[in-house]
Amino acid sequence: MAYELTGKIKKIFDRQDFPSGFYKQEFVVTTDERFPQDIKLDCLKEKVDLLNDLQEGSEVKVHFDIRGREWNERYYVDLSAWKIEPAGEGSENGSRGAEQAVPAEDPASYGVEDDEDIPF
Numbered sequence: 150m151a152y153e154l155t156g157k158i159k160k161i162f163d164r165q166d167f168p169s170g171f172y173k174q175e176f177v178v179t180t181d182e183r184f185p186q187d188i189k190l191d192c193l194k195e196k197v198d199l200l201n202d203l204q205e206g207s208e209v210k211v212h213f214d215i216r217g218r219e220w221n222e223r224y225y226v227d228l229s230a231w232k233i234e235p236a237g238e239g240s241e242n243g244s245r246g247a248e249q250a251v252p253a254e255d256p257a258s259y260g261v262e263d264d265e266d267i268p269f
């Protein structure tokens with residue numbers, strides 16, 4: 150299943166190369182929502198090239214898959230980007246944030262009133 154989110158690139162990390170020949174590059178997108186989230190994603194192998202023309206501060210729409218694995222009885226989740234495109238007027242969702250990745254919920258369901266700040 151594929152997901153997508155829209156936001157601004159906050160950080161692009163250096164490419165990581167491994168002895169096996171595998172390589173990846175991680176980046177962080179800050180969503181454009183009432184309570185913005187910093188979401189770390191990665192690009193694997195040839196998808197690293199998707200980050201070449203992007204800069205921190207760029208508005209983007211990221212299409213990604215969720216990948217999970219177990220190692221030594223610990224569980225890990227990765228968000229692997231497979232398409233990154235400029236966000237804005239030309240994109241289907243504009244700057245609606247991460248609605249596709251996480252269903253919108255009523256803040257009251259967390260015990261938070263509309264005018265009350267989240268405690269973290």
